[in-house]
Amino acid sequence: MASPNALVLWEAQFGDFHNTAQCIIDQFISSGQAKWVRHNGIVLLLPHGMEGMGPEHSSARPERFLQMSNDDCDAYPEYNQDYEVTQLYDCNWIVVNCSTPANYFHVLRRQILLPFRKPVQSSSV
Template sequence: MASPNALVLWEAQFGDFHNTAQCIIDQFISSGQAKWVRQNGIVLLLPHGMEGMGPEHSSARPERFLQMCNDDPDVFPKLSGDFAVHQLYDCNWIVANCSTPANYFHVLRRQILLPFRKPLIVFTPKSLLRHPEAKSSFDDMLPGTHFQQLIPDDGPAAVSPQKVKRVIFCTGKIYYELIRERKSRGMDDAVAVVRIEQLSPFPFDLVKAETDRYQNADLVWCQEEHKNQGYYDYVKPRLHTTISPTRPIWYAGREPAAAPATGNKHAHLMELQRLLDAAFNLETFPGKL
């Protein structure tokens, strides 16, 4: 707050450990502008991802941050030419889960370029640091490029959208597990995978454009977190607000649980395969969004 032109980043060793700062997050970061008309642009880097590391090293509790977001889930906003900037100005903080180095670069750069200051919460999976597919060209960071709130599918499914049978919306590193599974099943033409990189403010306009693009496809929200955790409770009403009520949206992810993750590697892999089976099963789903 004292140095608005400085890019200040606070990183937790694991996202789970941010709970020791919960009082500061609740009292100052999420509500500081509403209470005291004081903006701040602090960035919280919270390692998060189901990587088989156990319940104390897997979850940055994104559901808690998303619950404190002040956007209305039941109202489709009025769209305008500067809609994205208006969203950022009206929100109390920004929540993102970037799946590419370029988008991570742009979301940090945007913090300084904005003419105002908002806190930024970034979930940063550790496995993507060494993932061979998590890479970007320098062309994606040159002048004229920008942060992508949503990254559409750019594979064979996008070439013939009318033939796509399923659209999977996701966020974060689960994207790489999904495209690997899609390739192994030979479903590149039948299933599109869309990444929501900025969860709050929610990109209503971009999500609507994707659902309108794939008129004949089933819609699925897929997450690696348990159903009572992660992004599910946040995205559910916003997806329903964006999409026609006659078009169902299905859930593919882990079942509800008290702990953020299992501590057994074998159980972790079984849970992952189960949610991937649900995401690519064109016949049925265990639950409805």
């Protein structure tokens, strides 16, 4: 949050690392723009899938991030040439599930090219 224009990536290698950081994610990252009037461009790389290490160790539970999204299904932005940018600006963060390294590259590229910063939650590729 101190340097919103920097591309900062934080990898929670295992799900329990994310569980430890949950209060920071709740208080500062998900509500940063609304609560603290600060833009934040952090990219959270989170594990997904059960890889034999147990549920708390193998998954950071992406559904938590979807539940914390402030997307209003009843509010539709006015359709104009900046429709996509307006829709991204109104949400509190971007949740992605990259299936290939190319998808991940384009997520990072978009993160830098947007005229504002939003936190991104990405499942590991």
